[in-house]
Amino acid sequence: MGSRYRRAALAGTVALAARALARRARHVRAVPPALRTPDLWLPLSIGSGAELRIGRRLFPRPTEPVAGVEVTRHDVPGGQDVFVYEPAGRARPTGALLWVHGGGTVIGRPEGDHDLCSRMARDLGIVVVSARYRLAPEHPFPAALDDLTAALRRLRDEAGALGVDPARIAVGGASAGGGLAAAVVQRAHDEGVPVAFQLLVYPMLDDRTVLRRSPAGRGHLVWTPRSNAYAWTAYLGHPPRADELRPYAAPARRLDLAGLPPAWIGVGDLDLFHDEDVAYARRLEAAGVPVELHVERGMYHAAELELQATVAPMRAFQQRVFDALAAGLATTRPA
Template sequence: MELNEGAQRVLAMQREIGGAPFETLTVHAARTAFNAGNPLWQPEAPEVGTSYDLTAPGPHGPIPIRFYRGRDAAVEKPLPALVYFHGGGWVVGGLDSHDVVCRALANAAGAIVISVGYRLAPEHKFPAGIDDAVAAMRFVFDQAGSLGIDPARIAVGGDSAGGNIATVVALTARNGDVPPVNYQILFYPNTDAAQKHTSYRTKGEGYGLTASTMRWYRDHYIRDATDIDDWRVSPLRVASLVGVASTYIVTAAYDPLCDEGMEYANRLRAEGVLVTHRHLQDQIHGFVSMGRYIPEAKSTIEDAATAWKAANSQA
């Protein structure tokens, strides 16, 4: 299928703006470029019922998190909550870069979203971000009462590298090492750090995110090549997915991460996990954060929220 018109416009604008590939920059310069470019593709931030920042205790210091209650969400009873991990290759991004997405999810679901500002590489290599994610999950569960959250309906979610972290937290919960996770929302997740799937070759250049940038991200994140085989880096390599929380997963055909996301969805389903897999034949990596020009960002968020609400109604 031909590339989506909105995605074509975003890619054309990126070419017009120019800018060096991240892998040719210092980490500081890459973060500066990301923070400058990211708002260009996003719509205006929607109003929510409540939003405020707080911190969770972590193994290596406080973890910044941001609380959102949806605009029409009830205030008189505990609500479902989605603990969200932002994308950015484990190297860039943060609470502000995914503020619009989290607001939209909170409004669409009529629920609470907790965005987690986990530590970034290369200053904090694997498993630092995972450690922060696990600590944030425990904090949300322990403080559910004061946050207005139903502890039986806590989900995880994320996009790209954040989707990777969400999968790891869900697996950790399945193993009994963190409080239960009742659902997961994964937007084009990274599930195999080997980066050898066919889509890295066929869609690894010319569609925004490139295979070479993905290598740069990964190599900043891992300590050495042996980490690639660790399921907490490459969830596809975990021995079993049986018992993992029901999953909503999005893949995009014009994305280097497409094939590993599809394989993860297929494996979840084969191992008995309830999966809703939405594959967009005409989209690029990161499109959920590009709602200013790509209307499918909004509809995808709403679809994910609908699936999550349906799961919550059965919890």
């Protein structure tokens, strides 16, 4: 009797694994061949403290800055530290970008974006400031927002010493960094701190996505609904719910978007954040905010981070990011 039950249990386990593999195959087949990588077959997600600890050990790996860019580290009173990237031969004053790294608000560090930030500084001839912020769940909202707001204020206060035009300071980020950037911009607007432009790369904007059924074909790769629910719960300090009254906790919940700075929003059509990003772009536009929305066909969350060096569509996507920032900083707003 015992061996019969063991055989039945084994058969059930094999059947479940086969169904999971078939589902994964369907999701991978939805990705254009050029964007497929072996990692897409791995069911990666964060849904527990143990998985978070593993994720923090593995990701993100530090990257190296490109040649021709000086990188210095500075402490921020009332915040954390920042890295400042300044290209050689820069003709002062120039625009500047406050960059916010991604990682779901629970993982990440600015050292992982040394390559990206230094390339933005070099290619655009600007100062890039990449800020560290406290991570959830150890430090829930508003810890990260406070750290990043302090970094923005320090950048403005030291604009003259840095050779930065205070009328050409942008705030941007990717994934959770994009969502935090949007929140920083909203708070800066309300506190009378001018920002020229917001660069939102597949931003994590709306905790209510956790409460909705995932759209067919989206959110199955890299950043999943399970990870999203864990991350928002960690950041908010409670599971997402219909009411969230704290300003800036979830940027998409803000009712009045009028007066915010021009924005660029880019997201893949396979990304879990697609719907919330498109909705935010449309609401910005309806509020009279200049906004450019780019939806990349066949792109899953953060695909360009691994593939931008080798795959033409991802090189083009990242170039769109650079071009949008260049255009945004070319247009000044009152300082």
